[in-house]
Amino acid sequence: MSGTGVPPAALPVIPLREIAPWAVFASLLALLAVWFVGAEQGAVAMIDGNAIHEFVHDARHLLGFPCH
Numbered sequence: 022m023s024g025t026g027v028p029p030a031a032l033p034v035i036p037l038r039e040i041a042p043w044a045v046f047a048s049l050l051a052l053l054a055v056w057f058v059g060a061e062q063g064a065v066a067m068i069d070g071n072a073i074h075e076f077v078h079d080a081r082h083l084l085g086f087p088c089h
């Protein structure tokens with residue numbers, strides 16, 4: 022039994038040095054998203070009005086942040 026004769030696909034190897042800046046960038050974007058979902062309301066809001074609050078309202082309830 023030698024399989025189908027198709028050579029196995031080579032997995033790409035990404036060095037940690039190359040992926041680390043992107044991981045940091047993605048983490049910062051994720052933290053910003055959590056900020057808008059969890060804290061962009063009331064006294065700590067950075068943006069006036071309810072636009073951001075209403076836009077992320079369902080996500081706030083889904084994640085269990087206190088809301089109303």
Ligand SMILES: [Zn+2]
Pocket residue numbers: 078082088089
């Ligand atoms: Zn709510």
